[in-house]
Amino acid sequence: MVKRLAASSKGSMLDLEREQRTRAQQKQKKTELMQAIDQARVGKIRPYVKFQWPAVQLDEWQWDILESLFDPTIRRVFVKGNTGCGKGAAAGIACCIYFHIWSDAKIIITRDSMKMAQKIAFGEVDKWWREMAIKPPGALQISGVYDNKQHSITLANPQHIEGFRGAHSPHVLFWFDEATAPNLEDKYKLANTQAKKFLALSNPSTLSGAFRDAFPIVEPDKTQTILDQYGKTRCITVSGWECTNVKEKCLEQPVAPVGGVEIAGTFYPHGTPIEKMHFDQCHPKIPGQTCYDEFMALLHDSDPLIRNVYALGKFPDQDPDKQVILPEWLVEPIRFWRRWNQLWLRASQGNHPLARKLLNGILPVEGFGLDVAASRYGDTSVLAVGGRYGIRAIHECQFSDTQQTMWWVLETALDYGIDLKQGAVPIAIDWGGGYGNAVGDPLKKLNVHVIEVHGNATSDLDSQKYANKRAELYGEAGRRLDPAGDFRMIPFGIPDNDRLKAELIAPAKIYSGHDGEKYYITPKGRRGADENFMGKTLREMLGRSPDRADAVVYCLCALRDQGRRRLIVA
Incomplete structure (x- = not known):
């Protein structure tokens, strides 16, 4: 009996010691957790990660994502990288941490579709939540986490705008997964008006859009912190070699x-x-x-x-799905023009009239395109000269009034043996902005064959494909230059001009129809642009107006009109 009591007493003492030890360990863990939370709030994220996921192994670029996102001085983090590198894992960990360290955290996750947002993006949150050593308050659900109205993780349907509004809290985090999806473009602006922190991940498969615009134009594939209108933005590029x-x-x-x-x-x-x-x-x-x-x-x-x-996680040199004219399409036209130009210079310097006549037949002058500048300051007026086999040259000028521009056009045409006042050779002029008609109307009175170009007018060539005339002009120019297109057997020359090349490849398609066929193109400037357009305009991308490219596509427009006139006469 005495032995049983002694054993019982000894067992109770052991249980008590074990309970005290457990409580001490729990208290120690709680203290460590609170210390880790305090550090995480000021950007020192590693102690928290090591506490919650002690066995986790992360690459340095994944630590960069986490440390940048929790850095109080950085508001936005954009990450592009190779396939399967683990961007989503870092984002899933980040969401779990952010939800835990802020009791008023609202996290909104979106993707190209609601189904994929739940399966892929929230799937990462679900995975890392379940592996946490001490889980945050809140119930893990099929498509989110709910603690209370001010503390939750939800999914936003990209098909509806409502999920991107009303997230009012001192700690709102938006995570855009597959952030180059076209249906997310109009959601960026709304999200940025509410986000305390913003995270966007994608494969860098595009040359335009809000995701691409977040990266600098110079060295976009370099990991760096930049300063923009939102404050500091961390731009991270992940190559497979870093995995x-x-x-x-x-x-x-x-x-x-x-x-x-x-x-x-x-x-x-x-x-x-x-x-x-x-x-x-x-x-x-x-x-x-x-x-x-x-x-x-x-x-x-x-x-x-x-x-x-x-x-390698780099932005592409070209985007076949969005660019109207691809850079590779200009390689042969520029090479063709260089060869012609070298021969022309030799023929001119050697005074060989027969050679010049032959070369005139290779690149004849059969039409003109004119983009008129507003004044003698800023942009230039550009005149493109060309024919069925290419653009012979582009000329630029700046005059104080449109009358001077008009006489310059007539004199430049005479240099090519063309008297525009005979009305045989057309000139296409941009009629928008009120400057083109100031030159075009006086030319009409002189019997010049003037073609008015109204960029916002309906396409008279293919209204099912082109949303307006401007899209038609660039679309048909691309069709003429496409080496695998309808004109692949007919050579075409483009002047070797870096500015012209940059302007030709800059416009991107902006699809307006539900069938993914009909499109506008990137607007020239904010004036006249659709109010829903969130990306950079051509002027913002290039630092200037695309006057040279515009003159070239106007010239091609004049040539098409000339071709139709010949068919009618025949």
């Missing part, structure tokens, strides 16, 4: 990748099976992150778009 699984040459399949791989002193050429004992040493260090063999396959793809965008 742990790639650096450590971890493999997804037991087959040697492109370029081969060396494991434990044994080299396996591309395509050869890898022995199990060696493959076991190559398992991914970070689950779910792209591996060395996957990365090397992308890096050696024949398409430069795949290599640069999906392997």
